[in-house]
Amino acid sequence: MLFELRDVHYVYMRGTPFAFEALTGLSLSIPANQTVALVGPTKAGKSTVVDLLAGLMKPGTGTILFEGTDITASSFNAERIRSTVGVVFQSPEAQIFEETVGKDVSFGPRRKKVPLAESRRLVQESLEAVGLSYEDFRTRYTYALSGGEKRRVAIAGVLALQPKVIIFDEPTAGLDPRGRRELLDLIVKLKQRHNLSVVYTSSSLEDVIELADIIHILNNGRLAFSGTPREILARVHELTELDIALPEAAQISLALREVFPTMRTDVLNLAELEEEIIKHAAEVQFIAPTKMDRETKAQ
Amino acid sequence: MLEVSNVTFSYSTHGEQNAPPALHEVNLSIPPGETVAIIGHNGSGKSTLAKLLAAILKPTTGLVQVDGLRTDASGEDIWKIRQRVGIVFQNPDDQLVASTVIDDIAFGPENLGLPRFEIEERVQETLALLELESYAHMGINDLSVGQKQQVAIAGVLAMRPHYLILDEPTTMISNHTARRLLETIYKLSQERGITVIHITHYMHEVTNFKRVIVMHEGHVLMDDTPTSVFARTDELQAVGLDVPMVTKLGWRLHQQGWTGLSEIILSIEELKANLCSSN
């Protein structure tokens, strides 16, 4: 087991009039070498979990085990897991802090006191891995990059740490559909090439439904339920109640239950959706509307 | 009437003299009362177009006119344009000024120098319109992003604009809130004759609009009804856009022999209606 959270509580602004309990007893497991998604509405505690898993904060109460080690123990120095657990935060602006791309991507290796030649190699490999040419981008100013390029540089910066697991915190927020698809493809590619474990947080199921092996649904700082994508999609009513956006195919199948009451909602893509509709049409002896019917009706 | 006549716009950047212009010889006009969606990828020029229409940017060449007033004028005319054209941006934190909801909505009318009773009237009216009455005295920092965006829109509506431009207003908010927001705006435009121009990169948001303009690399690629635009799926995919899944589904079922379905289905409701009516 890569991560194990046991009854984790976290309160922001503890002891002030503005205290807010973000995690109210969260317990879940994250197995290694898989893509695990944490999905929940805003304020479900996703970003808090990210910070805790990365060892950036310690919970109020509860334990977190990383590969069996208790990283919440007061004797444990979280800086030890810095390069093993990489985090790609939501907005790229918050994670790029050097002037040039080369300097920024090498930030991690430099902190680890990696020798110069090795550091250069890591930077080159990381940039190539995210699809940016090393020669081209090494000396570019980070302030002049486009949004998509910034995101890639941020990911490269994390890859340069050679982590075992990368946590992506709502990485597609604010991206247009093309950007989204490119990023998701990149994540899949990186996971395979670098043998990573991936933790992915999101407020919608659209991104993760075809990406994730396991999905944990969070709500109000606690685990609501977990399962494989199909298992999750079967529980549409709970998902809608939690205000979690369903992926398009599932949305359509849910709506079509008014026409085909026994239709499955755990359809992952268009092909499965189409298949399901045609199957049900046959079962209920649904009369497929044809042009002739329309014309007859009109008369 | 919003008129864009042969407009080219380049962002001047140092050392990038040969960069392509953000907008290239764009011509279009939007009559009052229309609801228009402008769709395109980041970099297609749609946000630039929005800013030109709101007189935030001036065209490099060409002319943009709002009800006959030129946006490259100065002084009094710009003031009039700003009163008539309201614009809402993506990030509410970049738009809200005051510390409470009610004070921020009042910001616009206060700038117009309106008397106190009229400001109060407009503020109350807008609060009711967007169902924000219970939030009136809340601090802005205590609101969620979706709520903040509603306040930002309220702040613009309180100025009673004739034209409302929404520049990717739903990017940072949840689907549920986004849908409700767009429904409210659409209803408002019907009731009050406000011209709504909605900039987005989500195809599923454009289905309620009468007119869809597709932008690509600074040009207007398509300018038609949603149905006609969605029918050109191949062209859309060629520029990296796509139609909603329900449209693709409708098309595939149609190909399977379900010819009684409309060829181009825009929304899930439409699909349902189509299927129900034949049984």
Place this chain on the structure above:
Amino acid sequence: MIELSRNITFGQYINNDSILTRLDPRTKLLSAVLLIFLFSYVSSFTALALCLLCCIFLQWNSHISISYVLRGFRFIVIFLSFLYILQVVFYYSLTQHTTLIWHWGIFTVSWEGVLRSALTIIRILFLFYLASMLMFTTALVDLTDGSEALLSPLQKLGVPVNAMIMVLVIAFKFVPILVMEIERLIKAQAARGASFTRGNIAQRVTRFGSLLIPLFVSAFRRAEALTIAMEARCYAGGLRGWRRSKRREMRLQRFDILALVFIITFCVVTIIVNLVAQ
């Protein structure tokens, strides 16, 4: 370090419906100014004791937990202690400091020095307390409305008071946003191995420096975006001849007058006590 917002308590309005929160902002601002002058003027022990009583009275009426208020004092107390020691040990004036306690090389400690420095420190603490109380009990929008009203004669003389107040309003609006931004930057840097807790002083200071540039870039970007949004809502800044109207009204009530009378009386009494005690 990660939870910066928890440690920054200065300037947060607490709306607990105490009598202090219900006073008109102009009353509070005027009282604050009067008390600041008073606290800066008095020097006798008895007068200072009266000032302390005044603070206790304010604290009691504010209904805010004393531990919360005192938390805001942490940094300034450390700074002031340091200042005190420096002043006592290094500052020496032949005419004023006549009772020497200890002398070694350039270090001179005199009884007058000890007392005078203590007085300065106490005054600064009083001032800090008043400012904190003002911020805790008055919403920002009230502070700005009150200041604008009190400074309106200057506006009529051509000083752009309204524009400057607007600048303050925006700056305050951005404080929590920028605090969150700093937190995010710290987290992002920490996540890539930067340590803000280890290393010597010089290293830690340079590390904080590396946060400044991204913060500035972010702040400028936001400022630009906000300016556009404000102008789009017809805000005309310092444009000559342009005046905004206001939705909010401030009305002086009976207990505002009462409070002002009380403060003025207190000031007069304390000044008299101070003169008598000397």
